[in-house]
Amino acid sequence: xxxxxENATKIFRDLAVVDRLNLEIxxxxxMVLLGPSGCGKTTTLRMLAxxxxxxxxxxxxxxxxxxxxxxxxxxVAMVFQNYALYPHMTAAQNIGYPLRxxxxxxxxxxxxxxxxxxxxxxxxxxxxxxxELSGGERQRVAxxxxxxxxxxxxxxxxxxxxxxxxxxxxxxxxxxxLQRGLRITTLYVTHDQAEAMTLxxxxxxxxxxKLQQVGTPMELYxxxxxxxxxxxxxxxxxxxxxxxxxxxxxxxxxGLLSLTPDQLPAAASAETLVxxxxxxxxxxxxxxxxxxxRGTVYVTEEMGNETFVFLKCEDALITVRAEAHFKAEIGxxxxxxxxxxxxxxxxxxxxxxxx
Amino acid sequence: MIxxxxxxxxxxxxxYNPNFxxxxxxxRLFGLDTRRWTWLxxxxxxxxxxxxxxVWEWTPFVFLILLAGLQAIPxxxxxxxxxxxxNAWQTFFHITLPLLIxxxxxxxxxxTMDLLRIFDQIFILTQGGPGFATETVSLYIYKTAFRFxxxxxxxxxxxxxxxxxxxxxxxxxxxxxxxxLE
Amino acid sequence: xxxxxxxxxxxxxTRYSSFLKxxxxxxFAVFFLFPMYWLVLTSLKTQADQFSMxxxxxxxxxxxxxxxxxxxxxxxxTLAFNSALACGGSALLSLVAGTMGAYSxxxxxxxxxxxxxxxxxxxxxRMFPPIVSIVPLFLIMRALDLLDTRLAxxxxxSVFNLPFVVWMMKGFFDELPRELEESALMDGDTHxxxxxxxxxxLVAPGIAATAIFCMIVSWNEFLFALILTQTDSALTLPVGxxxxxxxxxxxxxxxxxxxxxxxxxxxxxxxxxxxxLVRGLSFGAVKG
Numbered sequence: 001x002x003x004x005x006e007n008a009t010k011i012f013r014d015l016a017v018v019d020r021l022n023l024e025i026x027x028x029x030x031m032v033l034l035g036p037s038g039c040g041k042t043t044t045l046r047m048l049a050x051x052x053x054x055x056x057x058x059x060x061x062x063x064x065x066x067x068x069x070x071x072x073x074x075x076v077a078m079v080f081q082n083y084a085l086y087p088h089m090t091a092a093q094n095i096g097y098p099l100r101x102x103x104x105x106x107x108x109x110x111x112x113x114x115x116x117x118x119x120x121x122x123x124x125x126x127x128x129x130x131x132e133l134s135g136g137e138r139q140r141v142a143x144x145x146x147x148x149x150x151x152x153x154x155x156x157x158x159x160x161x162x163x164x165x166x167x168x169x170x171x172x173x174x175x176x177x178l179q180r181g182l183r184i185t186t187l188y189v190t191h192d193q194a195e196a197m198t199l200x201x202x203x204x205x206x207x208x209x210k211l212q213q214v215g216t217p218m219e220l221y222x223x224x225x226x227x228x229x230x231x232x233x234x235x236x237x238x239x240x241x242x243x244x245x246x247x248x249x250x251x252x253x254x255g256l257l258s259l260t261p262d263q264l265p266a267a268a269s270a271e272t273l274v275x276x277x278x279x280x281x282x283x284x285x286x287x288x289x290x291x292x293x294r295g296t297v298y299v300t301e302e303m304g305n306e307t308f309v310f311l312k313c314e315d316a317l318i319t320v321r322a323e324a325h326f327k328a329e330i331g332x333x334x335x336x337x338x339x340x341x342x343x344x345x346x347x348x349x350x351x352x353x354x355x
Numbered sequence: 356m357i358x359x360x361x362x363x364x365x366x367x368x369x370x371y372n373p374n375f376x377x378x379x380x381x382x383r384l385f386g387l388d389t390r391r392w393t394w395l396x397x398x399x400x401x402x403x404x405x406x407x408x409x410v411w412e413w414t415p416f417v418f419l420i421l422l423a424g425l426q427a428i429p430x431x432x433x434x435x436x437x438x439x440x441x442n443a444w445q446t447f448f449h450i451t452l453p454l455l456i457x458x459x460x461x462x463x464x465x466x467t468m469d470l471l472r473i474f475d476q477i478f479i480l481t482q483g484g485p486g487f488a489t490e491t492v493s494l495y496i497y498k499t500a501f502r503f504x505x506x507x508x509x510x511x512x513x514x515x516x517x518x519x520x521x522x523x524x525x526x527x528x529x530x531x532x533x534x535x536l537e
Numbered sequence: 538x539x540x541x542x543x544x545x546x547x548x549x550x551t552r553y554s555s556f557l558k559x560x561x562x563x564x565f566a567v568f569f570l571f572p573m574y575w576l577v578l579t580s581l582k583t584q585a586d587q588f589s590m591x592x593x594x595x596x597x598x599x600x601x602x603x604x605x606x607x608x609x610x611x612x613x614x615t616l617a618f619n620s621a622l623a624c625g626g627s628a629l630l631s632l633v634a635g636t637m638g639a640y641s642x643x644x645x646x647x648x649x650x651x652x653x654x655x656x657x658x659x660x661x662x663r664m665f666p667p668i669v670s671i672v673p674l675f676l677i678m679r680a681l682d683l684l685d686t687r688l689a690x691x692x693x694x695s696v697f698n699l700p701f702v703v704w705m706m707k708g709f710f711d712e713l714p715r716e717l718e719e720s721a722l723m724d725g726d727t728h729x730x731x732x733x734x735x736x737x738x739l740v741a742p743g744i745a746a747t748a749i750f751c752m753i754v755s756w757n758e759f760l761f762a763l764i765l766t767q768t769d770s771a772l773t774l775p776v777g778x779x780x781x782x783x784x785x786x787x788x789x790x791x792x793x794x795x796x797x798x799x800x801x802x803x804x805x806x807x808x809x810x811x812x813x814l815v816r817g818l819s820f821g822a823v824k825g
Contacts, residue, residue, distance in 0.1 A: 051719050071722040078723040084716035088738045098724040145724065155723075357807040357818075359757040361775035362796040365782055366576040369789065377575055380592035415569060419815045465663075465819055472666030475759040479779055493668040493760075501764060506672050513669035524664045 001152035001185055002027045003048065007057035010043050010209075017043045019209040020057065025153075028183040030176075032200035034190060034232070040209040041189045042157055048187060049155050050074050061152055072101075077146035078155040082162060083138045085130040085145075092117075092126040095144045102149070116144045120178075136167045143175075147182065154179070154186040160195060172198060193233050197221070205229050223344075227351035230276050230344060236308060238276045239318040241293075242348060250275055250343075257291060260340045266354035267345055273354075274346040279319040281342035284309060284326070285335040292335035293318075297328045311336065358412065364479025367408045371395050371480075395481050398488040405489045408476055413469070417462045424458025425451070464527040471520055492516050580604070580793035587789055603794035613795065615769045616777040622687050623762075623773060624755030627694035628748050635702025636744065640732065642703065643710035644718070656707070662700040663820040670696065671764050678765055685771050693761040698751045704820055705750070709743035710736070746810045750817040753806050756799075774799050 003025040010018040018040040025031040033041040046052035048059055050071035059066050066074050077098070085094050092113050093100075099109045117123045120140045130138055139159065146154055159175070160168045176199050179186050190196055196203045197217040205212040205220065205228070213225040217233075224230035230238045243250050245267055250257040257275070259267060267273060287294045295311030295318065307326045311318050311334060320336055328334065345354040370378050371394040379392060394404045428451065436446045474493040477483060483490035483498070490498075496516065500509035579587055583600050586593040607613045642652060674693060675684075683689040713736065721731035737744075762773040772780075778795050781787065810817060 049719075049723060051722065070727075071719075072725040072727065076723065078720065080716045080720055082714060082716055084714065084720035086717060086720075086735055086739075097721070101725040101730065149725075357753050357757075357803045357814075359759075359775055359796075359799050359803065361757075361759055361778050361782075362576070362800045365778060365792050365796045366572045368782065368787075369579055369793065370572060370575060375588045375590050375592065377592045380590060383591055411569065411572065416815075416818055420819055423815050461819060468664045468666075472668055474668060475775075478759070478763075479782055493666060496668050497671070497760075497764075500672055500675070506676070510672045513672060516666055517669045520664055520666055521661075524661065 001062035002060075003153060003185060003187065004060040004063075005044070005048075005057070006060070008044070008047060008054055008059055009056040010040070010047060010052060011055040016209050018047070021206075021211055023204055023211065023214065025185055025187060027185055029201045030179050030186040030188060030199060032188045032190060032196040032203045033206060034193060034196040034203050035206035035212075036191055036232070038208075039206045041191075041206050044206070045078075045155050045157055045187060045189045048153075049076060049078050075152040076155055077149060077151040077153075079142050079146050079157065079159045081158045083130075083142040083159075085138055085141055087130050090127050090129055091122065091133065091141045094130070094141055095126075095148055098145065098149045112148055113144075116148045120144045120147075135163050136171060139163065139171055143178065147178070150182075150184070152185065154184055154188075156186065156188045158190050159188075161190070161192070175199065193235060197233070203233075205232060223353070225353055227274060227276070227346045227353075230346070230353070234278060236279050236319045236321075238278050238344070239282075239316070239320075240346075241275050241313060241316045241318065243273060243275060245273065257293070257338060257343070258340055259343065259345075263340075263343070263345060263354075270345075270347045270354060272348035274348045274351075276344040276346060277338045277342055279308065279321045282318075282320045282336050282338045284320055284322050284328075285337045287333050287335040289335045289337065292337050294333060294335055297330055297332045297334060299330060300326075300328055309334070360412070360475035361479055363408060363412050364476045367404075367411075367476075368395070368480060371404055396485055398485050401481055401485060401488045405477055405480055408480065409470070409473065412476070413466065417466065420462045420465075421455065421458050424455050424461075427458075428454045460527065460530055464524070467523060467527070468520065471516070471523070576793050576796055579789060580797050582790070584790060603790040604798075606791055607795055607798065612769055613777070616772055616774045617798075619687055619690075619766075619769075619771055620756055620773040620775075623690035623694060623771075624752045624758075626687070626691040627698050627755050628751035630691060631695050631698035631702045631751055632744065632748055635699050635747075636706050638699075639703045639706035640710055640736070643707045644715070656704075659700040659703050660820070662697065663704075667697065667760055671760065674761065675764050684765060685767050687771050689765045690762060690771060690773065693765060694751075694755040694758060698755065701754070701820065702747055702751065705747045705817065706740065706743060708816070709740045709747075713739055743813075746813040746817060749806045749810045750813075753803055756803060 005021045005023040008018060008021040008023075009016055021040075021044060023031070033044060035041045043052060047054050048061075048066075050066065050069060054067055061074060061076065085091075086097065089097065092110075095116060096109045096113045099112060104112075113126070114123065117126055120143060122137060122140045122144065125133060125137055125141070130141070133141065139162075142159070160171055163171060172195060179199075188195075188199060197220075200217055202214060202216055203220055204214045207228050213220060213229045215223075220229060220233045224233060224238075227240065231240070245251070248258060248264060250259060250267070250273065285292050293313055295313040298310040298312050298317060300310070301308045302324070304324065306324055307322045309320045309322050309326065309328060311320065313336070318336065346352060347354060370376050373379060373390075373393040373396070376394070378394065382392070392400065394400050432450045432454070433446065436450050441449065472493050473491055474497065477489055477491055477494060478497075481489045483494040492512070493516075496509050496512045499505050499512060578595075580603055581599040581601070582593065582596060583598055586596055586598060641647075642655060646652065647655075674696075678684050678689045678693075683692070717735050717739070718728075718731045721735045722728070726734065757775065758773070759775045759779065762776045763779070766772045766776060774795070778792065778799065781792055781795075807814060
């Protein structure tokens with residue numbers, strides 16, 4: 001079932017936590033709401049859930065306006081950050097609870113519970129209570145409880161954030177398979193860009209209540225709409241260097257970086273520019289090389305499969321990915337070669353992407 | 356502390372009894388002449404005697420509050436202090452005591468409020484006597500209202516007591532605010 | 538050698554100080570326990586032993602006469618029944634009203650910062666000296682023609698039990714994650730259904746503990762019972778005992794036995810709510 005936010009606004013004490021949000025989630029699509037804490041993404045989810053009133057605007061589920069409709073009549077299921085399993089019920093009772101409310105017969109309920117438990121591989125845990133389950137198992141029970149009634153949509157509020165790193169990766173994959181298999185419309189909230197990139201059909205980035213950009217993970221990565229999205233998506237984050245145009249080139253600490261022809265008109269229109277490039281697009285070279293930036297090594301981080309080199313370029317700290325065996329000492333002076341085609345240009349004042 | 360105050364009163368009347376009470380019995384073991392010591396009937400002894408009963412009844416409660424406070428103190432500050440080379444006394448004065456202050460304040464607040472209204476035990480033990488030696492505000496109000504049937508005056512006394520209680524309570528809560536008591 | 542000597546010394550000091558520590562603890566224990574022992578012993582002693590000087594510290598000449606006396610005394614039974622009814626009735630009334638009040642105070646945001654003000658107001662009842670309310674309470678009960686009735690006691694006890702229940706239960710509700718109810722709402726339940734099926738079962742231990750605290754406080758209550766009751770039709774156990782004690786001639790054996798009978802259920806109650814003891818007695822100020 002499709003979901004549509006139309007100028008959805010939430011005001012807490014004169015502050016618009018969610019500000020005129022327009023967003024459409026297609027049937028069967030997994031949409032990830034991405035943003036730092038306090039950006040309004042959870043409030044958006046809760047408005048859709050019916051746990052939070054909507055101050056202005058409209059929310060549609062399957063083209064039905066659900067403003068003022070109580071949660072139980074919205075036919076959406078939710079997975080909470082802390083799972084919100086009922087501590088006094090067994091796993092089976094937890095999973096069956098939505099059916100029990102709907103008056104499903106006991107044996108039919110038992111059949112469906114064991115069926116769902118089977119898909120989520122928690123069949124042998126059904127008699128346990130939540131406190132006897134591990135974090136990952138609780139997560140599966142919470143998922144099962146959401147899945148069992150085949151809702152119009154899943155709402156997930158940082159469901160993986162309470163798991164340890166290894167389990168999180170595993171559950172991330174399973175969650176994706178589950179959603180792709182069931183093809184149920186999903187709104188997923190997270191502050192973790194890696195989760196957003198890996199899970200989503202499309203990602204919606206929010207900041208201070210305002211939607212920044214909606215697009216597929218690749219679109220967000222390659223063509224971020226502004227500096228915020230550019231900095232938030234991708235890890236390590238994109239490098240930003242302020243500078244000015246000099247003819248057809250960008251001038252920064254002695255180096256001149258030539259731009260591609262299609263970047264020029266846009267670059268000329270802005271007064272001050274910020275140049276952005278991703279650590280994985282740049283490469284290290286000798287400081288004497290023509291057109292290379294010069295920087296002093298600040299620190300290096302060897303990750304095993306790659307090494308990140310942090311350099312001071314005037315007052316900017318930039319990151320460059322080097323191959324695993326790259327060696328440099330703190331204080332070394334290196335050159336950074338940035339291919340013009342991988343450069344993104346932003347207007348310094350507004351942060352908007354040019355081109 | 357969960358003992359009915361009336362029963363506490365009965366118990367201690369038994370203990371304080373000048374003729375066959377166990378307190379005088381114990382003092383006699385030490386060769387003291389106890390015939391003059393009529394605990395609850397002696398104007399100079401009655402108040403301390405009544406105080407002792409209250410201490411007996413409510414010390415365990417204060418103990419439990421402080422214990423709960425102690426148990427709430429995390430282990431880390433102690434480990435840090437040990438590594439920093441503090442001895443037992445320093446640890447107590449620099450860590451335990453400051454961290455226990457909220458619990459101490461709570462205990463003080465509750466006990467102060469309880470004592471402002473103390474009535475039951477004293478009613479049983481001495482009825483405020485001998486003379487006025489152990490008469491508390493609550494007993495005075497009670498007597499004004501139900502012995503002398505002066506409801507008007509009793510009401511005035513009540514309001515004054517209430518005002519005093521409120522002011523004290525405010526003061527305590529101001530101290531407590533940053534600490535405990537949501 | 539010097540090291541060995543040092544070790545010997547320090548262990549001597551530890552042993553000495555730990556002996557002191559235990560001696561001190563013993564002394565305190567005796568001070569706090571002896572009066573209880575004495576009350577129980579007196580209730581079992583023969584009259585001659587009760588009045589002997591020096592006192593009889595321990596005797597095998599025990600008697601159950603005094604217990605028999607009160608058990609077969611119909612007026613004692615009436616008093617105990619009055620007490621039980623007043624404290625049970627008030628606990629029930631306060632729990633039903635107070636639990637719901639506490640839930641709304643814990644979960645719903647009321648306008649005009651009412652949550653804050655109401656909470657403080659309720660808290661202040663713990664500080665409130667009950668004596669200041671006896672004049673109006675007495676006059677109200679007289680006007681309602683309720684003096685010397687058990688209903689008057691139930692109502693009067695609810696005056697302090699209700700805020701206590703609200704405060705205690707608010708604490709228990711606050712500890713319950715809000716997501717549980719939200720999850721129930723998402724699962725298709727109504728507010729009331731979530732409250733009955735999810736919230737209530739989870740705070741059941743808290744409700745039981747609160748109920749027991751109400752009963753302890755009401756059972757022990759003395760002042761209100763003293764002014765609101767006069768005859769066997771509503772007199773409570775503490776007032777009955779007090780009436781006996783303040784007379785000139787006291788039947789110590791019977792009094793002690795009555796005292797033991799009056800306090801025994803309270804000890805059992807206290808054991809049942811051990812976990813919440815500090816929390817209840819400190820009006821939730823100490824979570825323990």
